[in-house]
Every structure is written in C-alpha cells, then in structure tokens.
Amino acid sequence: MQNYPNNKKLKLRLFGTFSAEWSGGSKLDIRSTKLRALMALLATAPNMKRTRSWLQDKLWSLSGQELGRASLRRGLSDLKRAIGSDFELLFDISHDDVALNSDVIEFVGAPSEGEFLEGINIPETGFTNWINDQRLKPPQLSSELEYFMPSESSGILPAVAVLPFLQSFNLEGDNILGDMLAEEVSRALSKSQLIDVISHLSSRNLNMRLLNLADVRRALNVEYVIHGSYRQDGERFHLDADFLDAESGRIIWSRQFSARMSDFLNGGQEIVADISRQIGQSILSTSIELATSKPLPEVASHALLVSGVSLMHRLKLASFARARPLIEEIIRKSPKHASLYAWLGKWYVLSVQQGWSHDIEKDCQIASDCTARALDLDPENSFSLAVDGLVQNNLLKEFNTALQRFDRAVDLNPNDALAWLLKGTLHAFVDEGEKAVSYTERARILSPLDPYKYYFESLSATALIANKQFAEGLLLVESSLRENKSHTSSLRAKIVALQGLGRNQEANDTAIKLLNLEPNLTITGYLEKHPAAGFKTGQEWAYALKEAGIPET
Secondary structure, eight states, X not given: OOOOOTTOOEEEEOBSSOEEEEXXXXXXXXXXXXXXXXXXXXXXXXXXXXXXXXXXXHHSGGGOHHXXXXXXXXXXXHHHHHHGGGHHHHEEEOSSEEEEOGGGEEEEOOGGGSSBTTTOOOSOHHHHHHHHHHHHSOOOOOOOGGGOOOOOOOOOSOEEEEOOOEETTOTTSOOHHXXXXXXXXXXXXXXXXXXXXXXXXXXXXXXXXXXXXXXXXXXXXXXXXXXXXXXXXXXXXXXXEEEEETTTOOEEEEEXXXXXXXXXXXXXXXXXXXXXXXXXXXXXXXXXXXXXXXXGGGSOHHHHHXXXXXXXXXXXXXXXXXXXXXHHHHHHHOTTOHHHHHHHHHHHHHHHHTTOOSOHHHHHHHHHHHHHHHHHHOTTOHHHHHHHHHIIIIISOOHHHHHHXXXXXXXXXXXXXXXXXXXXXXXXXXXXXXXXXXXHHHHHHHOOOTTOHHHHHHHHHHHHHHTTOXXXXXHHHHHHHXXXXXXXXXXXXXXXXXXXXXXXXXXXXXXXXXXXXXXXXXXXXXXXXXXXXXXXXXXXXXXXXXXXXXXXX
C-alpha cells in the first residue's frame, strides 16, 4: 500500500454524527448509511482490515450470499466514485479482504460528544449486534489513571502446560527424550514476560494419570496445553505436536518438528526455539482475536495484556493507539499488579520516541507516574524497575538513577532480559560501547518471544554501532526492520551504521524513509531529546544523521 504525504490525513468522527474530512478541510460526501457503516467497520478493525465475508454478514446478509457479494462490490465502486483519485491510496482491496490505510486515518471526537455512530441503525442482525456492543462499551480515548477502579484480582498472563511428549507405539515405555524436550520447551517459554508456564514437574506428574483435557485444565488451571508424540528414525526424531485451547478443546495447530538426536542431546536448541516461537505467536494472535471480538469488560485479563503488548510493539499508529485501552482495561480489572502500570508506562515512552506524542512533557510525566505507581506496589519487581530505568534514561536523562534501577533489576532477577538490554543501551549512550555489547548480547540470549524480538535486535544493534562494529550492527538492525519497518530508532541506527561503512547513498535513502515517518525530525531536535546528546557517541550519531540529509533545524 502506498503512503499519503505526511501532511494529509483523513479525519474520521465516529461519536455523534459520522463525518470524514481531509486535513485540508474537504469533506467526503458519503450519503449512504451502509457505506458510512462500512467505513466505521473497517476503521475499528484490527489493522483496519476486514474480510469480505465478514462485511457481507454485517451489512448485506439479508440479501443472500451472491447478492451480498455483489452489493459489497457495488458499495466499493460507489465509494470510489465519491472519493475520486484518492481511493487507491485510502483503500487496499484484495479478493478476500478490504482494508483502510491506517497510516492516514486520524480519529477525532470523544464519547462525550455523542453516541457511537449516532443515527446509524441498519436492520441487519450482524450489524445490530455489533453496534450494540460498541455502544455498550465505546472505544476509550482518555487515559487518566485516576479513573481506574479496583476489581477482583485474577491471573493476568496466559498459562501454558507443556506435557511430556510420548514415544509413538510405546506409550508405557521409556520417554526420557520426550520428557527432556518438554522440559526445555517449558524453560524457553518461561523467559517471556507474557506467558505463565506450569512447572515441568507438575505437568510431568499429571501426564500419565490424566488423559482428559478438561481434567488437565482443572488440575493445572491453564488456558493452553501442548502435547504429542515422537518417533525415532535413525539419527533423527520427529515430533507430532498439538497446541490446544484448554477450555474449548479446539486444536489451534497440529505440526511436525524434526531434529537430529545428537544435536538435541548435545545442547542444540533449534527445535526448542521453533516450538516455543510458534506457541508464542499463536498465543499472540489468539489473544488479539479475543480482545477485538467482544466488549473489553468481557475479555479475559490474559488476552487483554498479551494483545495490548503485541499491538503496542507493532508501532503502526492505528495498532499502537488500540493498545492503550486494552492495558488500561486490565488495570481496571487488576489494579494491584505492578507490572501492568509498567507496561502502560512503556506505552508512553514508545509514544514519545516514535514522535506520536502531542504533549511530550505531559506524556513524560504520565510515564513517570506509571512506573512510580508500579514500584509503590512492588519495589522488588524487576520488570517495573527496568521500565522505570527506561523512563529515567530515555525521557528524563537521569543516568545515575537509571543505572541504579537496571542494576537492582538484574540483581533481583539475573534472567530479566529487558533489564540487561536497557542496561546495555544506557552504556551505549554514555560512550561505553564494549560494556553495551556485552550486556545486550546477554539480553538476546535471554530474550523473550515475540512481539518484541525486533526491539532486542534494534537496541543490540545500537550497542554494536556505539562500539564501532558497524557491519555487525547493520546486520542486526536490518533484521529488526524486517520485523518492524516503522521503528524510527532502528532507521536512525541504520543510517549511522551505513555512514560508518562509507555507504553514503544508502544512508541518504534511509534518511528519506525516516523523514517520511518522522517529518519533523531535525538535528537540533534530536540533540535536545536524545539521552546520548551530551556524550561523544551522541555527537557522532548526530553528525552521521546530518550527513545523510536530516535537516539541521
């Protein structure tokens, strides 16, 4: 999908009377009630994308399948005529899906200004159910912490049980390999800040006694279970694994994994990493589906948190904006969990760093308030300490306080990957590149699963570049950008690495991409905000950005 010029936005008003107006002042003349509803259905979707069949069900189900499909095509044609030449840039249409370009959509208005899609009522059951849900719990546009209301505390992370894998055709025999594999997968998953893993001993003791999935769920109180069997084939073994929703019994996926026996027994972790990664990705996608398919109060806490963190780290503005209400809702449900306030604080840090904050001073204060509240609730929470260190370092430039937070976090939890990562980044900023590389490499060894692998790679690249290891840093930052091309910090790091390698034209091209995402970026502004500005490293990076074409003022 192409991008609009940065100064052109379509302002959508969904509270009160619907309106769609370009930032220049011209309004879209959309007279059809169903086409207004179509725009709203897309604008409120995850990534602003819906399938054609979903849209037909909501707006044209009474017409039947064939006529519904034709009505949707005709509706899109009518929109194309009304919008004109901008249609191709505003919409992305495929055989199966219809999407809006989230980069150019800007929401205006608030619930206080009127009912959600006031006056739009369509006699289709699907749409009626959807609009009633939206009006019952309209999208939240404010984020003042004082509105958080206490509620019953509950588990805030999705719980997973990894049952020992059984040997095919020998279910009562020796399963040492399957037991070892399950234990390693459990250890890998436990490194994530977003997953609770039932201890291997608990899962192991239940496996041979409880054959019923409902019994496993009741005994372990888990949302997800992975189990399966393996067979040996000479020097290799093949694992057939099923990943299940423990409540419904639904098989989320059923896949085969293979490895050399000697590689696994000698410490090779490729198969473990592959299984763990696919579990993590499935939990993320399932959580987003749960969190966006029903009113927030009805969504389980673990789905709210995982989907909120996932959307936050996508760093596309539409997804990022949707993350905050999810995290705020789980705080309302569980107001005494320290880590939740830390996640909200991190949202504000990313907002400032991405250039999306409309009031930097206010958002810096909110971020600081969030992490302060987290530490008030639990002063020994390593994750909260790490995020407060991030606030102190990146927003407040209180380097000594930040270092104290990181040091305390890794003292409390030597396996806290985020604390090691941010500690390394601080050393990169203050001209201590060798330490920075050491700490960020350790963080990557301990690094959690998606959604923020790109974040670890980006900051690790920053450490390498600070240590003048430009080629190694470039490889990492390019890997990071493949995962998240909108991360402006990664683009800045890439420019510095390319300049350090003498690849000036590529640096210039990257600077153009960076300015498309951050059009107000200047060297003066960069030096005012960046924590490394007062050190040699920051001055060198600023010079590299200037040489690549970032304007002085």
